Amino acid sequence: xxxxxEKITPPETAQGFLGRPRPxxxxxxxxxxxxxxxxxxFLVPVVLIFLYSVNVFAFFPGxxxxxxxxxxxxxxxxxxxxxxxxxxRMSLIVSVVSIVAAYPIAYYLAxxxxxxxxxxxxxxLAPFLVSYFLRILAWKVILGDQGVVNSFLFWTGIRAEGDxxxxxxxxQFTVILTLIYVYVPFVALPIFVSLESxxxxxxxxxxxxxxxxxxxxxxxxxxxxxxxxxxxxxxxFIPTIGEYFTPLLVGGVDGTMFGNAIADQFGQSLxxxxxxxxxxxxxAVVAVLMGVFARFLTVRRVATG
Amino acid sequence: xxxxxxxIAVSRNGRRVLNVWFAVLLVFLxxxxxxxxxxxxxxxxxxxxxxxxxxxxxxxAFAANEELRGSVVTSAKVASVSSLLAVLLGLFAAIVxxxxxxxxxxxxxxxxxxxxxxxxIALAIALLVFFNEASVSTGLSTIxxxxxxxxxxxxxxxxxxxxxxxxxxxxxASRDLGAGALQTFRLITFPLxxxxxVSAYLVAFVLSFDEIVxxxxxxxDATTFPLYLFSQLRFPTLLPQVIAVACIVMAASVLVxxxxxxxxxxxxxxLLGEQAAQPAP
Numbered sequence: 001x002x003x004x005x006e007k008i009t010p011p012e013t014a015q016g017f018l019g020r021p022r023p024x025x026x027x028x029x030x031x032x033x034x035x036x037x038x039x040x041x042f043l044v045p046v047v048l049i050f051l052y053s054v055n056v057f058a059f060f061p062g063x064x065x066x067x068x069x070x071x072x073x074x075x076x077x078x079x080x081x082x083x084x085x086x087x088x089r090m091s092l093i094v095s096v097v098s099i100v101a102a103y104p105i106a107y108y109l110a111x112x113x114x115x116x117x118x119x120x121x122x123x124x125l126a127p128f129l130v131s132y133f134l135r136i137l138a139w140k141v142i143l144g145d146q147g148v149v150n151s152f153l154f155w156t157g158i159r160a161e162g163d164x165x166x167x168x169x170x171x172q173f174t175v176i177l178t179l180i181y182v183y184v185p186f187v188a189l190p191i192f193v194s195l196e197s198x199x200x201x202x203x204x205x206x207x208x209x210x211x212x213x214x215x216x217x218x219x220x221x222x223x224x225x226x227x228x229x230x231x232x233x234x235x236x237f238i239p240t241i242g243e244y245f246t247p248l249l250v251g252g253v254d255g256t257m258f259g260n261a262i263a264d265q266f267g268q269s270l271x272x273x274x275x276x277x278x279x280x281x282x283x284a285v286v287a288v289l290m291g292v293f294a295r296f297l298t299v300r301r302v303a304t305g
Numbered sequence: 306x307x308x309x310x311x312x313i314a315v316s317r318n319g320r321r322v323l324n325v326w327f328a329v330l331l332v333f334l335x336x337x338x339x340x341x342x343x344x345x346x347x348x349x350x351x352x353x354x355x356x357x358x359x360x361x362x363x364x365x366a367f368a369a370n371e372e373l374r375g376s377v378v379t380s381a382k383v384a385s386v387s388s389l390l391a392v393l394l395g396l397f398a399a400i401v402x403x404x405x406x407x408x409x410x411x412x413x414x415x416x417x418x419x420x421x422x423x424x425x426i427a428l429a430i431a432l433l434v435f436f437n438e439a440s441v442s443t444g445l446s447t448i449x450x451x452x453x454x455x456x457x458x459x460x461x462x463x464x465x466x467x468x469x470x471x472x473x474x475x476x477x478a479s480r481d482l483g484a485g486a487l488q489t490f491r492l493i494t495f496p497l498x499x500x501x502x503v504s505a506y507l508v509a510f511v512l513s514f515d516e517i518v519x520x521x522x523x524x525x526d527a528t529t530f531p532l533y534l535f536s537q538l539r540f541p542t543l544l545p546q547v548i549a550v551a552c553i554v555m556a557a558s559v560l561v562x563x564x565x566x567x568x569x570x571x572x573x574x575x576l577l578g579e580q581a582a583q584p585a586p
Contacts, residue, residue: 017476030400031401105330107314135337244425
């Protein structure tokens with residue numbers, strides 16, 4: 001019966017409840033609302049930002065007129081450009097440390113922990129359920145001059161009262177530590193997924209052929225888990241470049257990042273022209289990075305068959 | 306089959322090292338949260354050692370603080386509306402992405418998923434400028450619009466795999482038996498993907514409830530829960546109260562998500578059981 005039915009129906013792609021492909025209305029009707037929503041509330045605003053950045057639109061009426069001055073000022077060694085590179089550097093540190101810390105965990109869960117692995121994975125991921133704000137606040141409470149660490153040091157007499165370790169809070173160090181804290185579980189997940197899909201027989205084959213554990217790891221496991229590592233890198237590096245809230249809460253002056261400069265241009269400084277340049281630049285950098293990573297991932301997929 | 310002479314993945318010492326590292330990471334992840342919990346019950350307005358004694362003052366103060374409760378209600382409103390919209394729009398998109406071959410599919414899915422990697426600050430600024438240019442006064446509704454943008458990719462990523470795993474023959478059988486597209490969706494597809502719809506809704510809800518960057522730029526006069534918490538940080542004596550509320554919300558969201566996950570598993574198991582009970586053709 002089933003076989004006959006399959007013969008009668010032409011072997012086309014599954015259409016499900018929509019029925020046979022009928023070009024036009026239904027598909028358009030379904031796709032239009034979500035796409036339009038993103039066009040109106042995402043693409044149009046981004047285009048608007050670009051128009052502001054070249055002064056076609058301006059905050060103060062009457063001052064508009066196409067000009068690349070703001071872009072030239074920004075790219076010609078402005079302090080904002082330095083801040084951008086500082087943010088990139090901080091994001092890189094966060095990404096690399098998170099991956100180095102999370103890789104052994106993912107490896108442990110995927111290849112060593114066997115039966116308990118999903119429970120343990122859940123344990124690693126659970127902090128994600130805790131509000132982002134709260135997780136950052138926790139570090140503020142811990143690292144402040146009056147915080148947990150310092151009051152503990154006073155209490156035990158390791159450090160004299162009134163002489164706290166002050167670099168703990170409001171520094172680049174704090175921002176980097178807090179971001180690592182926030183992103184480690186996020187990093188572990190894609191690496192775990194790629195390691196879990198690893199065919200263990202490849203490792204056994206490597207062992208049969210005389211490879212040591214280290215060699216098997218370097219030549220088999222590590223290369224095969226690279227897509228997971230790259231995915232993890234993307235999902236930490238890209239959002240942290242534009243990080244705004246963490247530096248605002250625990251960064252102080254030293255820990256300020258590019259995102260804070262953008263916010264400041266639209267807030268206190270009220271310089272929408274400059275702010276739009278910074279904002280659009282950030283979006284462009286992210287778009288380019290995504291393009292590069294996407295290409296890298298597909299090339300790898302083709303190369304590994 | 307030869308007996309496994311050695312585990313190629315890890316040596317005995319390696320296993321020990323990994324065990325220790327795992328424990329270290331757990332301590333790193335949970336100590337800050339545990340400390341927050343401890344200090345929310347500590348009888349002191351400042352979160353400092355030594356601990357002074359157990360009190361539930363902070364929790365009682367929260368119950369009495371109307372502004373604070375108001376902000377929780379505001380956030381709940383924003384989150385319930387924005388996640389409903391995000392699930393609806395995500396469902397539309399997921400259906401087309403899974404079931405249709407159309408020109409420009411790659412572009413459409415790139416657009417729909419792009420909010421995943423867009424820095425929130427850039428989106429927040431873009432929306433601020435956009436609403437200003439469109440003379441839309443900011444408030445609850447504008448936060449909803451922004452949060453839907455942020456949530457759509459998550460709902461799509463949850464719904465697409467579920468639709469892909471769905472046995473389309475069930476739907477096609479329904480069509481063959483004369484049911485229309487809508488009827489088939491209502492009677493066959495919808496019940497089957499309901500658990501995925503619920504998890505998509507919850508994920509979007511939590512995302513919106515917790516979101517602060519976009520909200521802080523387009524909130525207008527509205528004060529969402531995270532915005533309220535943030536505004537209270539300027540007063541250090543309110544810190545235990547802020548921590549207390551945050552702990553309550555943390556407990557609530559853990560309960561909701563764990564409950565939803567259990568419900569989803571039960572529903573899927575029941576479904577699988579029903580399928581297995583059908584005689585094979």
